[in-house]
Amino acid sequence: MSDDVLSVIPADPWWRPGQEAADRAAALAAELAPMLDDDDEVEIDVSWHETVQFVDCYSNLMRITCPLCAGSIDLEWWQEFGDAHEDEGLSTLEVQVPCCSGSTSLEDLRFDWPCGFARFEIAIWNPNRTWFDDDELAALGAALGHPVRQIYAHI
Structure with missing residues (x-):
């Protein structure tokens, strides 16, 4: 499911x-x-993190574009990057992108569907909207x- x-x-x-x-x-x-119906309440998780965490759109992510060269960033590279930082989070948002070897902020990457970075999150599960x-x-x-x-x- x-x-x-x-x-x-x-x-x-x-x-x-x-x-x-x-x-x-x-x-x-x-x-x-x-x-969803009269018997179900929406589940909401509120999270604080010591380090910045990636807030992913998961299977909605279609592509990532570099803000420096407008080149595509390989989704496999992104998955490996995310896996490497999943447990400890991020101490910096600076990254060297694989497309042009330039240095930029993770916040400046262009995600097609929006993704983000945060130390705080309100997550609404199956919100029916x-x-x-x-x-x-x-x-x-x-x-x-x-x-x-x-x-x-x-x-």
């Missing part, structure tokens, strides 16, 4: 909220994510106390 996960992360990968702000934003996310609209994202950011981005994963 597959799952869909709609994640909300801070726009700044290094930023983390306090508990009260996280609780407010998670409660709002629960309101905005409709239930896809993206939040701009007004909903702004409300989630206000509840959290920091602008947010969203990632939609199919696992």
